[in-house]
Amino acid sequence: MGDDDGMHMQIGQVAHRTELSIRTVRHYDDVGLVVPSERSVGGFRLYTEADVERLLVIRRMKPLGFTLAEMKGLLDALDVVNDDSATEKERSEAEDFINECHGKASESCTTLRRQLAYAEELTELLAARSATSGSSSPASL
Secondary structure (H helix, E strand, C coil): CCCCCHHHHHHHHHHHHHHHHHHHHHHHCCCCCCCCCCECCCCEECHHHHHHHHHHHHHHHHCCCCCCCHHHHHHHHHHHCCCCCCCCHHHHHHHHHHHHHHHHHHHHHHHHHCCCCCCCCHHHHHHHHHHHHHCCCCCCC
16 A cells, blocks of 8 residues: 555654654544544554545644644644635635634744744854863853
């Protein structure tokens, strides 16, 4: 069973594809974020490409500080905007929530860029200090 052959994937393949742990993928099933599309006769979780895409959305949201409820809300909103049978009201509410999430993601990215800049400044300072000191003892920076 290959990753892209249109067949269902087992949890190990999904974990590998999404760079999430098996435990994390199971947790997202347990809390109802990404429920596997099917179960094998033996009860094993089986996932589709669409399930993998949902997990990738979650993986992208997690470092930006989104809650599980916000993750669920965004996944639901994305489903609504892709559903041709959705009403105009449902579609409008979904788009509003997607815009809210976009704003939060943008703010989080700004914060993370600032934190990364600080980390890089410190790394450069320490690299320069260790190159000039030649000692392993702590020094005043």
